[in-house]
Amino acid sequence: MATITNFLSRSPSSLSTFPKIDPACFQPASFIVSSFTKRRPPPTRLGISRTKFVTEATAVPTTRKVESDERVQQVHSIKEFDEALRAAKNRLVVVEYAASHSYQSSRIYPFMVDLSRTCSDVVFLLVMGDESEETKELCKREKIDKVPHFSFYKSMEKIHEEEGIGPDQLMGDVLYYGDNHSAVVQLHSRDDVEKLIGEHKADHKLIVLDVGLKHCGPCVKVYPTVLKLSRQMADTVVFARMNGDENDSCMQFLKDMDVIEVPTFLFIRDGDICGRYVGSGKGELIGEILRYQGVRVT
Incomplete structure (x- = not known):
């Protein structure tokens, strides 16, 4: 020994x-990593539909209802996005890039809302890629062309990203990269x-x-x-x-x-x-x- x-x-x-x-x-x-990668639903390419995402998410029959007191902050421009990252300082920031026409985006969103209520030390952001030209420019800058896409940031630096993941993987990522407590x-x-x-x-x-x-x-x-x-x-x-x-x-x-x-x-x-x-x-x-x-x- x-x-x-x-x-x-x-x-x-x-x-x-x-x-x-x-x-x-x-x-x-x-x-x-390659040995453990599971088959995931194919991601959706960003479109131009502008239907409000939260309504779409709650309208899916098999998705749990999203309450109005959610802690997920929706950002609408590059300026808002950068300000949110800056304000988070060294806390973990989890960003979901979504689209109103994406069924998978609407399915995963309620689980992110649940995580936002239990992980108080983590900042959660939502970017609707097809909401406006400004959000499209943000997705272009961050090299996002398919949704749902999750990116993880600390101190304004991207430390991890995932595409088309499910609730268990999302929870695991949040716990792994945001564990400060x-x-x-x-x-x-x-x-x-x-x-x-x-x-x-x-x-x-x-x-x-x-x-x-x-x-x-x-x-x-x-x-x-x-x-x-x-x-x-x-x-x-x-x-x-x-x-x-x-x-x-x-x-x-x-x-x-x-x-x-x-x-x-x-x-x-x-x-x-x-x-x-x-x-x-x-x-x-x-x-x-x-x-x-x-x-x-x-």
Whole structure:
């Protein structure tokens, strides 16, 4: 069993616990993402119809009713759009680019409204691409030609985008990119990891470190489970997360840990790495956590 602090200063090959892997084999998120991509309904190309979108959304028979107290802000021009991004500062901004003639746009919109009510630290915007020439110019600037399209921004910078996604994927993306309030500790460097380990040597809590990449589909997929477990197991388990492509220190940490696939979960107790799980299976992750807690799983 290896002590993580010591491990960080030595070559991975000095550990007998883990297989020896060439760091040059490390793969970016695209190595995994393509394997998990689900078939989605084809997106709709932007048209010129100007029917009001909210009316269209609520009129779909199988769509839940959208109430009038929604927190989704509709923007009508490039100026309004840029002002909304600027006002959000470093908060996550989720933008749905939609069109009044798009059935898929009207289907997904109520789910975004629901998320806006539960994720108070996230700003939600709606852009109707076929509303006016001004919104068409905005879509052109942001390179949007099909809807529904979701873009995610922080500090006025686009950090992620998706096309034609469903409610589960939307929720996963919002939680993954906008998590500033949960019990999951956000780590941004190797020093953060060492500090967290030092804080929990005395209480002997198991640390579950979720290591991933920003644009990794499986990392997004499993993260709602991580959030849920962090609340349910708060008394006995500490959950933490690091995105390897956030900065050079994080990327070096992944290489030092021999992480070549993501997500990888490292299990740490009393300063020692006691195991790892590679994958996004919810049941498998829960089983591994229970096993390293000493709970017999049959």
